[in-house]
Amino acid sequence: MEDQAAENTDGRTGAVTRRRVLQATGVAGMASIAGCYGDSGSEAVVISGNQNLAQNLDVQAFYDAGVSEDIDIEITAGPEDTDSRSEAFVSTLDAEQSSPDIMMMDNGWTIPFISRGDIVNLEAEMDSSFIEAVKADSFDMLVQTASNPETGDMWALPFFPDYPTMQYRKDLFRDAGYTDSDFDTWATDPPSWEEWSATVAEVHEQSAVDYGYVWQADSYAGLACCAFNELMSTYGGAYFGGTDTLFGPVGDRPVTVEDEAVIESINVARDMVYGEGESSQDITQCAPEEVFGWSEPDTDGAFVGDSNAVAMRNWTYTIGMAEGDEQFTDGEELGVMPMPYGRTESEVDTEGLGGTVAAQGGWLLGVNPHTNDMAETLEVLRAVHSEEVQAAVLDGPGFLPHQPDLVESLAGDHPAFGDYSETLAIAGDSAVSRPVTPVWPQQSQQVHQEVNDAFQGNKTPSEAMGDLSTSLSDLEDL
Amino acid sequence: MATEQQPSRSKNPVKRGLAWMENLSEEAYAYLLLIPAFLVLAVIAFWPLWRTFKLSLFEDELFGAAKVGDFVGLQNYVDVLTNQNPLLARPLIDLTGGTPFFRQALLVTIAFAVISVIFETLIGFGQAYIMAKEYRGRRWVRVAIILPWAIPIVIQGMLFYLLFNPSVGFLSGPLQSMGIFGANPLTDSTDAFIITTVADIWKTSAFMALLILAGMQSIDKSLYDVAEVAGASPWQRFRHITLPLILPALLVAMLFRTIDAMRVYGIIEASGAGCGTVPSLSCLVVDTMFGSTQAYASAATVAFITAIVIGIAISVYLLALKFSSGGTHQ
Numbered sequence: 001m002e003d004q005a006a007e008n009t010d011g012r013t014g015a016v017t018r019r020r021v022l023q024a025t026g027v028a029g030m031a032s033i034a035g036c037y038g039d040s041g042s043e044a045v046v047i048s049g050n051q052n053l054a055q056n057l058d059v060q061a062f063y064d065a066g067v068s069e070d071i072d073i074e075i076t077a078g079p080e081d082t083d084s085r086s087e088a089f090v091s092t093l094d095a096e097q098s099s100p101d102i103m104m105m106d107n108g109w110t111i112p113f114i115s116r117g118d119i120v121n122l123e124a125e126m127d128s129s130f131i132e133a134v135k136a137d138s139f140d141m142l143v144q145t146a147s148n149p150e151t152g153d154m155w156a157l158p159f160f161p162d163y164p165t166m167q168y169r170k171d172l173f174r175d176a177g178y179t180d181s182d183f184d185t186w187a188t189d190p191p192s193w194e195e196w197s198a199t200v201a202e203v204h205e206q207s208a209v210d211y212g213y214v215w216q217a218d219s220y221a222g223l224a225c226c227a228f229n230e231l232m233s234t235y236g237g238a239y240f241g242g243t244d245t246l247f248g249p250v251g252d253r254p255v256t257v258e259d260e261a262v263i264e265s266i267n268v269a270r271d272m273v274y275g276e277g278e279s280s281q282d283i284t285q286c287a288p289e290e291v292f293g294w295s296e297p298d299t300d301g302a303f304v305g306d307s308n309a310v311a312m313r314n315w316t317y318t319i320g321m322a323e324g325d326e327q328f329t330d331g332e333e334l335g336v337m338p339m340p341y342g343r344t345e346s347e348v349d350t351e352g353l354g355g356t357v358a359a360q361g362g363w364l365l366g367v368n369p370h371t372n373d374m375a376e377t378l379e380v381l382r383a384v385h386s387e388e389v390q391a392a393v394l395d396g397p398g399f400l401p402h403q404p405d406l407v408e409s410l411a412g413d414h415p416a417f418g419d420y421s422e423t424l425a426i427a428g429d430s431a432v433s434r435p436v437t438p439v440w441p442q443q444s445q446q447v448h449q450e451v452n453d454a455f456q457g458n459k460t461p462s463e464a465m466g467d468l469s470t471s472l473s474d475l476e477d478l
Numbered sequence: 479m480a481t482e483q484q485p486s487r488s489k490n491p492v493k494r495g496l497a498w499m500e501n502l503s504e505e506a507y508a509y510l511l512l513i514p515a516f517l518v519l520a521v522i523a524f525w526p527l528w529r530t531f532k533l534s535l536f537e538d539e540l541f542g543a544a545k546v547g548d549f550v551g552l553q554n555y556v557d558v559l560t561n562q563n564p565l566l567a568r569p570l571i572d573l574t575g576g577t578p579f580f581r582q583a584l585l586v587t588i589a590f591a592v593i594s595v596i597f598e599t600l601i602g603f604g605q606a607y608i609m610a611k612e613y614r615g616r617r618w619v620r621v622a623i624i625l626p627w628a629i630p631i632v633i634q635g636m637l638f639y640l641l642f643n644p645s646v647g648f649l650s651g652p653l654q655s656m657g658i659f660g661a662n663p664l665t666d667s668t669d670a671f672i673i674t675t676v677a678d679i680w681k682t683s684a685f686m687a688l689l690i691l692a693g694m695q696s697i698d699k700s701l702y703d704v705a706e707v708a709g710a711s712p713w714q715r716f717r718h719i720t721l722p723l724i725l726p727a728l729l730v731a732m733l734f735r736t737i738d739a740m741r742v743y744g745i746i747e748a749s750g751a752g753c754g755t756v757p758s759l760s761c762l763v764v765d766t767m768f769g770s771t772q773a774y775a776s777a778a779t780v781a782f783i784t785a786i787v788i789g790i791a792i793s794v795y796l797l798a799l800k801f802s803s804g805g806t807h808q
Contacts, residue, residue: 018507019496087768117543219665219754290644293662298645438540442773445567445765449754456665474564478540
């Protein structure tokens with residue numbers, strides 16, 4: 001009897017029949033697809049932080065604060081770049097992934113997540129006494145950027161604030177004839193930009209470093225939210241009229257980027273680099289042209305890594321870097337002061353602007369609504385507001401507490417921040433937030449592109465601010 | 479005496495199906511096996527394209543949980559093409575002339591594709607000729623030519639970032655003193671466009687060289703011998719033998735490269751220039767779709783326009799292939 005499996009009506013025979021091919025293909029396909037499914041979520045409560053947090057935060061602090069020992073806590077390092085972090089969370093939440101449970105979110109882009117309902121409304125999930133305590137104890141601006149601008153509900157927990165300060169090489173200033181008396185004065189009473197630019201230029205001329213004042217003026221989100229925002233604010237300028245309209249109402253507030261104060265601040269920035277006397281003040285050339293393409297890593301490298309700059313504007317994490325064991329070990333000495341001022345508060349028309357201004361930075365913790373265990377996640381989140389965890393966040397990664405009281409009591413004894421607690425307190429008090437609304441991300445792009453164009457001379461300041469005013473108005477009207 | 483038995487007709491549908499399959503012709507059986515692949519293609523290519531088009535017919539929703547707002551038909555396309563959409567970081571195209579050339583995404587992408595493909599083809603030809611010849615050390619020359627192609631895009635970007643970053647690179651200073659670039663070339667749209675184009679040409683010429691080499695090696699060498707005997711110059715041999723015979727392979731290679739070039743994104747970000755400085759079409763989609771404010775409809779509109787532009791480019795190549803094939807089939 002002939003094997004019917006090996007012969008068809010055409011008389012074709014073969015060692016491998018079509019049925020075998022189909023069987024083998026089907027089995028192979030099923031086997032390969034089977035591996036695609038399976039829950040990839042972790043059993044632990046996962047906090048997506050950054051590398052510093054993942055490496056240096058001791059999770060024992062959470063258990064000391066009362067979190068159950070049955071709950072495993074894992075801290076992972078998400079993308080370092082803030083924009084990449086935002087994009088990663090967008091993808092994670094769109095895909096309804098259960099991990100991470102808690103997300104470290106920049107206070108500059110949390111509100112759009114809140115507006116879309118992408119994260120958990122903490123005010124609805126946690127007891128009201130805890131929420132009220134957080135709101136009362138934490139820095140105001142940080143709470144505002146963690147809240148729904150329409151309802152005022154707190155949707156994210158303040159994690160740590162951050163403020164730029166002016167950091168400088170005391171040793172270079174000493175060599176140029178400046179003394180501790182000057183440093184002590186500047187620590188609480190910073191000079192004007194006129195004075196500071198001249199001082200830095202003088203010190204640079206007498207030192208062997210390549211750069212004078214380095215700061216972040218690249219076309220990126222940090223310019224719009226922070227570096228330019230604080231320079232503009234210290235001259236009395238604002239994107240949307242003042243501090244009252246930072247968080248809205250979108251479409252019902254003035255666009256004021258063409259005001260004289262804003263144009264002046266752009267000219268000041270250009271004078272710092274080109275020294276061509278475009279501003280009304282006597283600003284001395286003190287910064288390299290490279291700053292128009294630099295962000296934080298570049299300035300960190302120049303000032304801290306290479307010890308190759310006289311002064312730097314940067315966030316507080318660089319204080320920890322400079323004071324750490326591996327940096328500034330060759331006679332370099334760090335000085336910290338609040339940002340210089342452009343005009344005094346009495347010289348500007350808008351309340352809350354003028355004088356020393358620091359951009360409000362900081363990070364919040366949002367909860368993933370698709371977490372596997374909401375109760376455990378919220379228990380871990382609650383512990384973040386405790387003194388134990390905030391102390392651990394300061395000691396390990398070196399981030400400031402989100403409660404002003406704890407900044408004074410904890411940071412005052414900190415080996416890196418202890419000497420600068422007064423300066424940091426002043427910076428915190430003078431912080432101005434970016435105008436975070438659901439349209440701010442798009443507005444931010446327009447801002448940093450136009451401002452950087454004006455800095456580099458691709459457009460005149462008036463042209464750039466005119467174009468920016470049109471773009472911002474169009475986005476306000478959406 | 480053996481009795482020939484007729485195969486019994488089974489009523490079992492599985493067995494009947496298998497029997498039907500066994501009786502198919504070779505060609506029909508081949509198409510049958512291709513059906514799963516076509517289904518996969520439909521799922522991963524045609525359905526997303528349809529969904530993208532559908533998304534682009536709605537307005538953006540910025541303030542609520544919904545991904546898109548009301549149906550607006552083709553209004554998004556009108557707004558994008560007339561530079562009336564404020565949600566785009568850079569205009570797709572600005573016909574008023576108010577935006578510099580290298581800040582219009584469509585023009586940047588087309589210019590990038592045209593320039594890079596032309597130079598990659600020309601340089602690829604030269605490299606293919608070098609690789610085709612017999613000489614000592616040919617193996618190492620081939621490695622040197624192919625090496626850029628093997629480097630990951632991120633490393634490639636880092637290389638050019640380190641070359642042109644003013645604080646660490648050694649090229650930015652001399653080029654600035656020669657007046658070719660400005661002080662911060664990676665922050666200037668024109669300079670950064672040139673850098674990313676050169677980076678792409680440097681990496682991808684090897685790909686073209688390999689495909690051209692494959693075409694050249696399939697040419698019968700005796701044709702060249704005959705031509706040489708007949709007194710043909712090297713240029714004549716190239717023009718009448720090499721070029722016509724490798725033209726189909728060359729067009730396919732150029733087609734692949736053009737499609738890739740029109741999707742440029744990685745080298746722009748990896749080189750440090752960034753999408754704000756060199757705004758390609760893919761950049762526009764990514765910035766609009768994945769930023770903190772997700773403008774799905776605007777991003778879908780730009781993505782669909784990108785697909786149309788790539789489709790037009792493919793059509794041009796297919797026509798060229800058709801004419802080149804018609805010429806060689808004598």
